[in-house]
Amino acid sequence: MTGKKSKSPPADEHALDAFAGFAADGRPTAVERYGAGHIHDTFRVRLREKGQPGYILQRINGRIFADIPGMMANIVRVTEHLRRRLAAIPGADPAREVLTVVPARDGAPFLRDGSGEHWRCFVFIGHRELGARPGTPAQAREAGRLYGRFLALLADLPGPPLRETIPRFHDLARRLDDYREALEHDRAARSSGAAAEAGFVAERGQALLATLRDARRRGLPLRVTHNDTKFNNVLIDSRGHGL
Numbered sequence: 001m002t003g004k005k006s007k008s009p010p011a012d013e014h015a016l017d018a019f020a021g022f023a024a025d026g027r028p029t030a031v032e033r034y035g036a037g038h039i040h041d042t043f044r045v046r047l048r049e050k051g052q053p054g055y056i057l058q059r060i061n062g063r064i065f066a067d068i069p070g071m072m073a074n075i076v077r078v079t080e081h082l083r084r085r086l087a088a089i090p091g092a093d094p095a096r097e098v099l100t101v102v103p104a105r106d107g108a109p110f111l112r113d114g115s116g117e118h119w120r121c122f123v124f125i126g127h128r129e130l131g132a133r134p135g136t137p138a139q140a141r142e143a144g145r146l147y148g149r150f151l152a153l154l155a156d157l158p159g160p161p162l163r164e165t166i167p168r169f170h171d172l173a174r175r176l177d178d179y180r181e182a183l184e185h186d187r188a189a190r191s192s193g194a195a196a197e198a199g200f201v202a203e204r205g206q207a208l209l210a211t212l213r214d215a216r217r218r219g220l221p222l223r224v225t226h227n228d229t230k231f232n233n234v235l236i237d238s239r240g241h242g243l
Contacts, residue, residue, distance in 0.1 A: 015043045018119040019057050021111045022102050026052050036132075036232075039064060044124060053124045055102060060110070060118040068118045070163035072109040076101055077162065078154065078224065085153045096125055097243050125243060127235040134231050143234045146242040147226055154224040161222060170227055172212065176205050 015031045026047035034044035034056065041059040065071050079099050086092040102121040104111040111119045134140035168174045183191055183198060191198065226233075235243040 014113065014115070014117070015041075015057060015059070018059070018111060018113055018117075019045055019055070019121065021104055021113070021119070022055075022057075022121045023105050024055055024102050024121060026054070031057065045121075053126060056122045056124050058120050058122075060120060062118055065165060067163065067165040068110060071165045072101075072120060074162045074165065075099070076109050077157070077159070081157050082150075082153055095123075096237075099123075099125075125235055126237070127243060128238055128240075130232070130236055132230070132232050138240065139236065140231070142236065142240065142242045143229075143231050146234045147229050150226060151224070157224055162224060170225075172209050176201075176209060179205075 016028065019028060019031060024045075026049045028045050029048045030046040031043050032046070033042070035042045039061050041061075043057045045055040045057050047054050060068055060071075062068060079101060082098045083094045086094040086097055100123040101109050102123060103109055104121075109120065111121075113119065130139065134143060179201065237243055
C-alpha cells in the first residue's frame with residue numbers, strides 16, 4: 001500500500017463533446033464516470049455555477065437497445081405523466097421525484113454524435129449511495145413503497161401501449177422456455193448447486209404462466225410495470241426517504 005488515494009477513472013474523451021450537444025444550462029467544470037451500472041456508460045457533469053445540481057449523461061448501449069428512439073419515447077411519456085400526476089399531489093416534489101429529460105439542441109430526447117453513438121441527459125438528483133442491497137428493513141420497505149407508488153401513478157397512463165423496444169424481453173413464456181433449455185444443457189455445470197431453485201421454478205413457473213394467461217382472457221387490463229425492481233434502482237435521500 002502506498003497510502004495514496006486512488007484516482008477515479010478518467011471520463012470518456014467524447015463525453016464533454018456530447019454534453020455540449022444538449023440544451024443544458026450552466027458551464028461544465030468536470031465530467032466524471034459515475035455509478036456502478038453495467039449497461040450504459042454513465043457520467044456526472046458538474047457545473048461551475050453554485051447551487052446547480054448538474055447532470056447525468058449516458059452513452060446508450062446500442063448493442064442491447066437497438067430501438068433507441070422508441071426507448072426514449074417511452075421514457076418521455078412515462079416521466080411526463082408522472083410529473084403531471086405528482087403536480088396534483090400536495091407535498092410532492094416533481095423536480096426531485098421524477099427524472100427530467102434534457103433534450104438535445106435539435107429538440108430530440110437523445111443525441112447521435114458524429115461517430116454514431118447515442119447519448120441521453122438527465123438533471124442530476126442528489127441522493128445517498130446505499131449500494132446494491134438494503135442495509136435495514138426500513139430501507140427495503142421504502143424501496144417497496146416507491147415501486148408501488150410508481151405503479152399506482154402509471155395505472156392511468158393514457159394512449160397506446162408503450163413501445164416494445166426489445167422484442168419479447170418481458171415475455172414470461174419465452175423466459176421459461178429459455179430457462180428450461182439452459183437447465184437441460186447445463187453448459188456451466190451449475191445445476192447441481194441450484195436444485196432447490198430449480199424445484200421452485202418447476203413447481204410454480206407453469207402455474208404462474210397459466211394464471212396470467214387466464215387473467216388476460218378474463219379481461220385483466222395491460223398496465224405499465226417496472227420489471228427491474230432491484231434496490232439500487234430507487235433513489236433514497238439523506239433523510240432515508242425514497243424519491
